[in-house]
Amino acid sequence: MFGDGPTGWIAxxxxxxxxxIRVAAIIIVPRNRRPTAAMAxxxxxxxxxxxxxFLFLLIGNPRLPRHRRRKQELINESIAATSxxxxxxxxxxxxxxxxxxxxxxxxxxxxxxxxxxxxxHLISDYQESLDAMADAIRAAExxxxxxxxxxxxxxxxxxxxxxxxxxxxxxxxVRVLLDHWANRWKPRYSHTIQRLTAMGADWHLMLPVQPLxxxxxxxxxxxxxxxxxxDGKVAFLGSQNVTDSSYNLPKNIKRGLHWVDLMVRLDxxxxxxxxxxxxxxxxxxxxxxxxxxLDLTAIESGTGDLDCQIVPSGPGFRVENNLRLFLTLLxxxxxxxxxxxxxxxxxxxxxxxxxxxxxxxVQVELFVSEEGDQAMVYHAxxxxxxxxxxxxxxxxxxxxxxxxxTKTLSIDDEIAVIGSSNMDMRSFGLNLEISMLVRGREFVExxxxxxxxxxxxxxxxxxxxxxxxxxxSTVLDNLARLxxxxx
Numbered sequence: 001m002f003g004d005g006p007t008g009w010i011a012x013x014x015x016x017x018x019x020x021i022r023v024a025a026i027i028i029v030p031r032n033r034r035p036t037a038a039m040a041x042x043x044x045x046x047x048x049x050x051x052x053x054f055l056f057l058l059i060g061n062p063r064l065p066r067h068r069r070r071k072q073e074l075i076n077e078s079i080a081a082t083s084x085x086x087x088x089x090x091x092x093x094x095x096x097x098x099x100x101x102x103x104x105x106x107x108x109x110x111x112x113x114x115x116x117x118x119x120x121h122l123i124s125d126y127q128e129s130l131d132a133m134a135d136a137i138r139a140a141e142x143x144x145x146x147x148x149x150x151x152x153x154x155x156x157x158x159x160x161x162x163x164x165x166x167x168x169x170x171x172x173x174v175r176v177l178l179d180h181w182a183n184r185w186k187p188r189y190s191h192t193i194q195r196l197t198a199m200g201a202d203w204h205l206m207l208p209v210q211p212l213x214x215x216x217x218x219x220x221x222x223x224x225x226x227x228x229x230x231d232g233k234v235a236f237l238g239s240q241n242v243t244d245s246s247y248n249l250p251k252n253i254k255r256g257l258h259w260v261d262l263m264v265r266l267d268x269x270x271x272x273x274x275x276x277x278x279x280x281x282x283x284x285x286x287x288x289x290x291x292x293x294l295d296l297t298a299i300e301s302g303t304g305d306l307d308c309q310i311v312p313s314g315p316g317f318r319v320e321n322n323l324r325l326f327l328t329l330l331x332x333x334x335x336x337x338x339x340x341x342x343x344x345x346x347x348x349x350x351x352x353x354x355x356x357x358x359x360x361x362v363q364v365e366l367f368v369s370e371e372g373d374q375a376m377v378y379h380a381x382x383x384x385x386x387x388x389x390x391x392x393x394x395x396x397x398x399x400x401x402x403x404x405x406t407k408t409l410s411i412d413d414e415i416a417v418i419g420s421s422n423m424d425m426r427s428f429g430l431n432l433e434i435s436m437l438v439r440g441r442e443f444v445e446x447x448x449x450x451x452x453x454x455x456x457x458x459x460x461x462x463x464x465x466x467x468x469x470x471x472x473s474t475v476l477d478n479l480a481r482l483x484x485x486x487x
C-alpha cells in the first residue's frame with residue numbers, strides 16, 4: 001500500500017504520527033476546557049493536524065504562568081486578611097437577598113468587599129474624560145497610578161501627559177503600566193516610551209512577550225484594564241484608552257473611524273479597591289509590594305452614597321469572575337436589561353441567560369456598532385443576531401463612522417456594571433479586566449441617559465432586514481463563530 005523503500009517508511013511514519021496526534025488530542029484537549037472550545041480545537045487538529053497542534057501549543061493554554069497566578073493568589077489573600085474587619089462606608093438598606101449573595105460570590109472569587117458612601121459620575125465625551133483625568137493628576141500630592149491597555153502620547157492626550165510630567169517634576173510618584181503587545185505595534189510607541197522615561201515616570205510593560213528576557217506566556221493573553229488612581233482619593237475606570245479617538249491608525253483615519261467610550265469618576269472607599277487592582281498588577285510586573293499605598297484604615301467617605309464593588313477578572317483567577325457576575329444579573333432582572341458591548345460573542349451560558357430573560361417577559365436591548373474594526377470578532381458577533389432577534393432582543397446598531405466601545409450592563413432601575421470587559425469569550429477567558437458593580441438608582445439614571453444618547457445615534461436592526469443578508473455573509477459569520485471558541 002505504501003510501497004517499498006524509504007518513501008514507504010516515511011509515509012508509514014507520517015500516518016503513525018498523525019494517528020498519535022489525534023488520539024492524544026482527544027485525551028489532552030478537552031480536559032478542564034469548555035466543550036465548545038474543546039470541540040473547536042479538536043476540529044482544527046483533526047482537519048489540519050500539524051498546524052492545529054502548533055497553534056494549540058502556542059495559544060492553547062488560557063491561563064497565565066503558574067508564578068503569575070501565585071502572585072494573584074497572594075494579593076487576594078492579603079486583601080482578604082486586611083479588609084476582613086474594616087468598615088467600608090454605610091451600605092444602602094433593603095438590598096435584595098440575591099444581591100447580597102452576588103456580592104459574597106464576587107468577594108469569594110477575588111473581589112474587594114462591597115463599599116458604601118461612594119460618589120460616581122459618568123463622562124461620555126471622549127476628550128472631556130481625558131481632560132478630567134488630567135485635572136485629577138494635577139491635584140496629586142503623593143502618587144499617580146496609571147494603568148491602560150493602550151497609552152499613546154499624541155495631540156489628544158497632550159494634556160494628560162503634561163499633567164503627569166508636571167506631577168513628576170514636583171516630586172509626585174508617577175507609576176505607569178501599559179500592555180506590551182497592544183502598544184508595541186501601535187504608532188507613537190517609541191515616542192510614548194521616551195516621553196515617560198524623560199518625565200521620570202516609573203513605567204513597566206504588562207504581560208511582556210520577551211522570550212530572550214525570560215518573559216513569555218500565551219502571546220494573546222492581554223491586560224485590558226483601564227484605570228487611574230490619584231492619592232487614593234480619586235479614581236477613574238471604564239472603556240477608554242489614553243489615545244486619540246482614531247487610535248492614530250492610518251486605516252482608521254482613512255475610514256474616518258472614531259471610538260465612542262464611557263468613563264466613570266469615583267471618590268470614596270471604592271477608590272481603595274481600584275488601587276488594589278493596580279497594586280496587584282504592579283506586583284505581578286515588578287515584584288514590588290507597595291504596602292504603604294493601600295492603607296485601608298484611612299478610607300474617607302465620598303460625595304455620594306452609592307454601593308460599589310470592584311470585580312477584577314482574567315486568566316490569573318480560577319474562574320471567569322466577570323461572566324459569573326453578568327450571568328447572575330441577567331437571571332435576577334425582572335423588568336429591563338440594557339447591554340452595551342462593542343464585541344458581543346456569548347458562550348452558551350450567556351446566550352441562554354439572555355434568551356431566557358426574553359422568555360420571562362423582560363425587556364432586553366443590546367447596543368453594538370454597525371461598523372466593525374476587527375473582522376473575526378465582527379462576523380462572530382453577527383452570527384448571533386438571528387437567534388437574539390427571534391428571542392425578542394432589540395438590537396441597536398450605532399451608526400458609522402463611529403465604533404461604540406462602551407461596556408455597560410444595567411438591569412431594572414437600581415443595578416449597573418461598568419468597566420473594561422466586553423461580553424465575549426476573549427474578555428471572559430483571556431483578558432485581564434476590571435468591572436464595577438454599582439447599586440444606586442441615581443447612578444442607573446445616569447447610565448440610562450447615556451443609553452438614550454446611544455439609541456438616538458443608532459438604528460434598530462429588525463429580523464426582516466437580517467433575513468435579507470447574502471449567503472456569503474452568513475458563511476463568514478458562521479466560520480468566525482467557530483474560531484471564536486479557540487481558547
